[in-house]
Structure formats: structure tokens, C-alpha cells
Amino acid sequence: MKIGIANDLPLATQLLRRVALLHPGASIAWTARDGVEAVAMCTKETPDLILMDLVMPNMDGVEATRQIMAKTPCAILVVTTSIDINADRVFGAMGHGALDAVDSPVLGKKDLREAAAPLLGHIDRVAQIIASRNRRLVAKAPPRRPQEDTYNGRMVAIGASAGGPAALAQLLSGLPKEFRAAIVVVQHVDEKFVDGMAGWLNQISPLPVRVAKEGDRPVIGTVLLAGSGDHLEFKTADKLGYSSEPRNVAYRPSIDVFFESISRKWKGQATAVLLTGMGRDGAVGLRALRDRGIHTIAQDEKSSAVYGMPKAAAELDAAVDVLPLDQIAPKLRTIFKS
Numbered sequence: 001m002k003i004g005i006a007n008d009l010p011l012a013t014q015l016l017r018r019v020a021l022l023h024p025g026a027s028i029a030w031t032a033r034d035g036v037e038a039v040a041m042c043t044k045e046t047p048d049l050i051l052m053d054l055v056m057p058n059m060d061g062v063e064a065t066r067q068i069m070a071k072t073p074c075a076i077l078v079v080t081t082s083i084d085i086n087a088d089r090v091f092g093a094m095g096h097g098a099l100d101a102v103d104s105p106v107l108g109k110k111d112l113r114e115a116a117a118p119l120l121g122h123i124d125r126v127a128q129i130i131a132s133r134n135r136r137l138v139a140k141a142p143p144r145r146p147q148e149d150t151y152n153g154r155m156v157a158i159g160a161s162a163g164g165p166a167a168l169a170q171l172l173s174g175l176p177k178e179f180r181a182a183i184v185v186v187q188h189v190d191e192k193f194v195d196g197m198a199g200w201l202n203q204i205s206p207l208p209v210r211v212a213k214e215g216d217r218p219v220i221g222t223v224l225l226a227g228s229g230d231h232l233e234f235k236t237a238d239k240l241g242y243s244s245e246p247r248n249v250a251y252r253p254s255i256d257v258f259f260e261s262i263s264r265k266w267k268g269q270a271t272a273v274l275l276t277g278m279g280r281d282g283a284v285g286l287r288a289l290r291d292r293g294i295h296t297i298a299q300d301e302k303s304s305a306v307y308g309m310p311k312a313a314a315e316l317d318a319a320v321d322v323l324p325l326d327q328i329a330p331k332l333r334t335i336f337k338s
Helices: 010-020 035-044 061-071 087-095 117-139 164-173 191-204 255-265 283-291 309-315 325-335
Strands: 002-006 027-032 049-052 075-080 100-103 154-160 182-187 209-211 223-225 231-234 240-243 269-274 295-299 321-323
Touching: 002 010, 002 035, 010 027, 010 117, 027 035, 035 049, 035 061, 049 061, 049 117, 061 075, 061 087, 061 191, 075 087, 075 117, 087 100, 100 117, 117 164, 154 164, 154 255, 154 283, 164 182, 164 191, 164 325, 182 255, 191 209, 191 223, 231 255, 255 269, 255 283, 269 283, 269 309, 269 325, 283 295, 283 309, 295 309, 295 325, 321 325
Parallel strands: 002 027, 002 049, 049 075, 075 100, 154 182, 154 269, 182 223, 209 223, 269 295, 295 321
Antiparallel strands: 231 240
């Protein structure tokens, strides 16, 4: 796994280099002293993972993340001196597609591996996703037959927010290319960066990922990603579209609006999944789906980067199953096995 490091402090860069090389199979692709260099280095050699500082001269980590995800998308992990102090920047970077954030390791009485355990855990999760992707490439399976006109009334609806890109990557990488349902995702992210996120997920997912267009119909074996500042919803029983209403909601696109449109319009089999995220968006909609007899799943606290939305769903008893992230794909495979 090739790792890039963006940090303006030489001592911090050296520490991150040492930590990264503790992971088996890791190598350092490059180091950059600011966001400008990181963007330029990505153009020359896009790594598998970037350890991105937030506060840097010339261009900070938020803007660097925005440009990289728009031009050369790859996995980005924010590594900062304090997530709490830099919360605005952290969530700005995650809004542009960064997978997650972790505090920089601090050397003290602990040895390096112990001090860096949280960071190494994040690196390991990215490595698992990459390994899963590489195994599929080595297998050289026959190309998928075009599925664009295939519709079978079976769908997985997914909502995610903070920490969602990494969770989506892990979930999708656990599904087979022959998965017998459509997938539609609403992820809280600025619409300018949805194309970059779809491109990055396409490198990981065995199923093709693309941005949903007005009038799209969910199709077997394809992942549609909400791609507008408006709300993605079902306009008819089987066709998606975008709406500016309701306007008085905190998130655009709203997971609640999407889930509630499924409850009103969808006539086929569905399973709804609510992943990691801040706030409560999606909880009420998930409850509406459960009340309609649709199978609902919420991510559990331990595996959630931010236990906000799934917690709100659990409080409403909206989820039939509360599962660790690594058990959600196997559950979906079981539900849609034939």
C-alpha cells in the first residue's frame, strides 16, 4: 500500500513515516510540505492513502482534500493535533470526501506502536479495502454484462454522513458483483465533490458506482449516489428525481426525505441501512420504513466513526438489526441471495 504524507512540520512528517511503515506492506510514495505540494504529487503519483494534516501554509488540508477528490480521488485520512480543536476543518475535509479523522500520535512513555494504535487501526481498515479490491482484480472475472435496463423491484437504500465514505467503501467491498438488488445511497457531501467520491468508490466496489440522474430507475448490480444539493427521492414507484422541497431541513440531500419517499412510493422489496453520521437525519425515515414492514439496519456504536444518526435510530426503535459495519454486507447478501 502506497502512502502519501502531507504535513508542514518535519518532525511530524518523520513520525508519521515511522508509524506508516509499521504496517506490513506499506511504503511511502511521497511527502508534501503543504496542500499545494500534495495536490501536485497526487497528479504525478496517486497513492492508495494520504495522511493529511489540516493546518498547513499556502493551502490547508481542507482545500487540498477538495482538489484531490475532484481531480485524483483516493483515500484520505485526516491526521491532526486535536480533532476537537479543529472540528470545523475536520468536518470540512470530510465533507469533501476524507474518510475519517484521527489525532496525531504522541510519543511519551508508550512505545511507538502503542501510541499510534488508533492511526494504525485506520490504516489497517484502508489496507483491507485495498486488498479486497486487488483480490478481485487478480481473479480477472469476466466483465459484467450491462445491467442498465434490468430492474427487479429489489433495492438497498443507504444513508450516511460523517465517516460515511469509509463505511460505504467497506460495505460495498463486501458485496459480490452478482448482487441481485439495486443500491441507492444518500451521503451528506457537497454536490461539487460527488463525482470525485463516485470515482473513488468505483475503484473499490465490485459494483459500478455512478451519480444518480433525474429520472433514473434503480437497476440490479448498480450503485446510484445522490449527486445534488437538492433532495433525492422517488417521484414515482420506480423512478428517482431531485426536489428542492422541503427547504427547512438541515441537510441537503436529506436521508429522511429519501427514506420517507420510499415509504410512500416504493412497491418492491427493500432494505434500508443507516450508517455513521452526526445528528439525527435518517432516523425518522428509517422508523417510517420499519413501520411499513421494510427490513431496516443501523450501524452499531462501536464501529461508527460518529454515533449520531444510528443512535437516534436506535432510540426510536427504528432498526430491525443493529449491526457492526463488517456484518452489514453479509446480512445484505443473505437477504438478497436469490
